Amino acid sequence: xxxxxxxxxxxxxxxxxxxxxxxxxxxxxxxxxxxxxxxxxxxxxxxxxxxxxxxxxxxxxxxxxxxxxxxxxxxxxxxxxxxxxxxxxxxxxxxxxxxx
Amino acid sequence: xxxxxxxxxxxxxxxxxxxxxxxxxxxxxxxxxxxxxxxxxxxxxxxxxxxxxxxxxxxxxxxxxxxxxxxxxxxxxxxxxxxxxxxxxxxxxxxxxxxxxxxxxxxxxxxxxxxxxxxxxxxxxxxxxxxxxxxxxxxxxxxxxxxxxxxxxxxxxxxxxxxxxxxxxxxxxxxxxxxxxxxxxxx
Numbered sequence: 001x002x003x004x005x006x007x008x009x010x011x012x013x014x015x016x017x018x019x020x021x022x023x024x025x026x027x028x029x030x031x032x033x034x035x036x037x038x039x040x041x042x043x044x045x046x047x048x049x050x051x052x053x054x055x056x057x058x059x060x061x062x063x064x065x066x067x068x069x070x071x072x073x074x075x076x077x078x079x080x081x082x083x084x085x086x087x088x089x090x091x092x093x094x095x096x097x098x099x100x
Numbered sequence: 101x102x103x104x105x106x107x108x109x110x111x112x113x114x115x116x117x118x119x120x121x122x123x124x125x126x127x128x129x130x131x132x133x134x135x136x137x138x139x140x141x142x143x144x145x146x147x148x149x150x151x152x153x154x155x156x157x158x159x160x161x162x163x164x165x166x167x168x169x170x171x172x173x174x175x176x177x178x179x180x181x182x183x184x185x186x187x188x189x190x191x192x193x194x195x196x197x198x199x200x201x202x203x204x205x206x207x208x209x210x211x212x213x214x215x216x217x218x219x220x221x222x223x224x225x226x227x228x229x230x231x232x233x234x235x236x237x238x239x240x241x242x243x244x245x246x247x248x249x250x251x252x253x254x255x256x257x258x259x260x261x262x263x264x265x266x267x268x269x270x271x272x273x274x275x276x277x278x279x280x281x282x283x284x285x286x287x
Contacts, residue, residue: 001103001104001107001147003214004209004210004214005107005108005111006144006148007205007209008206008209008210009111009114009115009144011201011202011205011206011209012111012115012202013114013115013118013137013141014201014202014205015198015199015201015202015205016115016118016119016121016122016198017118018194018197018198018201019122019194019195019197019198020121020122020194022190022193022194022197022198023122023188023189023190023191023193023194023195024122024187024188025187025188025189026127026187028127028168028171028172029121029122029127029130029187032121032122032130032131032134032168033121033122035134035138035161035164036118036121036134036137039114039118039137039138039141039161040141042141042145042153042157043114043141043144043145046144046145046148046150046153046154047148049148049150050148050149050150050221051214051217052214052215052217052218053217053218053219054149054217054219054220054221054222054225055219055222056222056228056229056231056232056237057232057237059150059152059153059225059228059229059232060229060232060233060237060240062150062153063153063229063233063240063244064240064244066153066156066157066160067244067247067248070160070248071247071248071251073164074251074252074255075251075254075255075258077167077171077255077259078254078255078256078258078259079258080171081258081259082258082259085261091187093189
């Protein structure tokens with residue numbers, strides 16, 4: 001159990017999530033990709049905390065990351081609900097005009 | 101030694117179940133795979149002595165996956181456990197970007213000369229976190245709390261079927277309401 005091992009696992013999870021966020025067409029599946037990426041950030045931050053500087057500040061940063069993940073989920077569900085109501089779809093390609 | 105093997109095994113489970121999210125042929129199975137990945141990472145966080153964060157991660161993500169499963173049943177209009185699906189675009193580009201990202205991150209992780217650990221963890225990590233949040237790090241909680249309230253309001257506004265502006269227009273004091281869709285009792 002080393003910092004390098006922890007970060008390598010986190011990097012693999014992050015890359016898998018990035019693949020999903022880029023490739024998936026369904027909004028909920030894109031959200032799953034984003035959550036995998038944040039999952040990797042949680043693991044990496046926990047590794048940094050334990051192996052480099054185990055003081056409470058690192059744990060507070062982790063709480064902020066978890067809060068960000070919660071907010072992402074809530075807003076994602078709300079936007080997907082609105083998209084489904086307005087356009088009868090749950091596909092990102094049907095909401096391309098929201099980009100930018 | 102046993103801890104090392106368990107840590108690597110959990111990491112393998114987290115990565116493989118994460119990959120399974122985008123490989124299995126139904127959204128319900130994808131949800132379960134994502135929940136498994138989160139549980140594995142939560143257990144790894146427990147190995148790193150952050151009991152509170154690890155338990156919160158596991159509990160929160162299991163509940164979130166339950167909500168996500170219900171959500172899919174609501175909007176997919178099918179039995180998501182049985183209906184095969186493959187809805188991707190730009191698959192080759194996504195694979196190249198993901199593999200490149202992993203290689204760059206792995207190279208950085210292995211090439212950086214990481215510093216030695218500074219200080220030692222407190223005797224009771226959870227209590228130290230609580231005292232920090234209620235003391236010198238109170239500003240973090242003070243910022244996160246209103247952001248969460250704003251998210252609740254924004255979520256309700258976005259998801260609500262109709263609001264006061266749909267009923268009254270810009271003039272909220274106008275009576276009676278001009279309901280595009282009649283509501284209330286006896287409609």
